Amino acid sequence: MRRLGGTIGTAAARVASWGKARALPGAAIGLITAGLAVGVGESAAVWFGPRTAPAIAVGSAAIDLTPTPLKEYAVRNFGTDDKLVLLTGIYATLGVIAVAAGIVALRRLGIGIGLVAAFGAVGAWAALSRPTSAGGDVWPSLLGAAAGGVAMAVLVRSYQYQPKSPSSPSPSPSPSPSPSSRLPLWAQNRRGFLVLAVGGAGAAAVTGLVGRVAVDRRYDVAVKRSRVRIPAPSVRAPALPAGVHPNVAGLSDFITPNPGFYRVDTALVLPQVDPDAWTLRIRGMVDHPLELSFAELLARPLIEHDQTLSCVSNEVGGPYVGTARWIGASLADLLREAGIRRGADQLVGRSIDGMTIGTPVESVLDGRTGLLAVAMNGEALPIAHGFPCRMLVPGFFGYVSATKWLVDLELTTFAGYDSYWVQRGYSQTAPVKTASRIDVPKPFARVPAGAITAAGVAWATHRGIDAVEVRSDGGPWRLARLAQADTPDTWRQWTCELTLEPGLHKLEVRATDAGGAVQTEARADTFPNGATGWHSVVITAT
Structure with a gap:
């Protein structure tokens, strides 16, 4: 019994010693592997779009899967920083998994590479889970995982390489070459491992940074937005009354400046919609389906109208409310041109990122100023607020009336379709409360x-x-x-x-x-x- 206890104690000590000796290099291998996988994924997103980058794809899927109470908690406690908090959490979680994978890989390389492959699979699944996904959206995650797997194998083999002693006998007359011996000679020592590690870390940083910058430059529509000229509205809003804003320090501006206007949505990265390629479809329960380009929308009679917009997530006394002077085309006129069929009671607006918002048809046709807005406070819509076009219907919270980055309008019924937030338990209609x-x-x-x-x-x-x-x-x-x-x-x-x-x-x-x-x-x-x-x-x- 004493001998058995000693044997167990010795084994445990060896395992502990092995773990301590390999914890730091294993963690480094894991983090470098993960960094390279993310970096390559970011670079691949240049060809497939910013929402296909692995972390963004996973974050977007996480937003959809998050229970409603947790979403409300995030908006209430983090406000417009909720997306930054989510991404930080994703990267932190990835870092922890990467460290574990690197340490395990020094003992069982196959398991470590399997964890890297799982990372790629999760990213690919997340990319395909988006409502507007395409088959090619999986490639950034898969290519990133492939690069990470190769990096892990090379780093682990380099670290594990042990040169033979000159006096040690050959184990067999004609030994087969080990995976480590296939590495270049300079990599078959600890100095070579350090060179590979530094090179891998540098490659991860460069691919990540270059990929992010390239994505931003390729898909950024800020320049095209700056060139948009909004025609003079056919119907102008009256000048604000002289006494509309009391002169009290600390009182909110009557018209909320664009940079200070609240933003609450599920878009982890702002959709970059090219106005030259943008179209709006009107379809569903209509007699004459329509499709408009941005130029055709601007050519319609435009209306200028002041409206206060508020979010259903606004707590009593909260900041998610603001007033702007909007310019847009009449939503009611467009629907009448399409010809609304009997029984259609819901207008579903779809964003380019797949968000759906359902609005009562009767509220669009009852005389209120519902708009397909193209301008906000004297300038083209900011990208964060729906450029090039968003929908606005006064009297309702934004989640049932104010689709941003609008590309599709479908006439349907409330009985036949539940929009995004209704699927998550919110009311079908939600008039703004006093x-x-x-x-x-x-x-x-x-x-x-x-x-x-x-x-x-x-x-x-x-x-x-x-x-x-x-x-x-x-x-x-x-x-x-x-x-x-x-x-x-x-x-x-x-x-x-x-x-x-x-x-x-x-x-x-x-x-x-x-x-x-x-x-x-x-x-x-x-x-x-x-x-x-x-x-x-x-x-x-x-």
């Missing part, structure tokens, strides 16, 4: 005791705002002073004079829409059709 927000003072601000001015915004898109009330510390509601209204499709700004004693105070706000409906106090989550509740801030008067 909402209000305190912009000034900010949460936890310290203000002088006495008279202060509170200010903020309220919106009930397509219904309009008739009143805003503010109270402090649960006291009586005070009617706020409303700024001039623009249109019922835009938010309305407000101010309220309050007198505060020294100490801690809680300010609350509620709005009443033009139909007389008062914003509810009842708290509801953003899922499945938008948050409710009163916005409040806690401040200190000194």
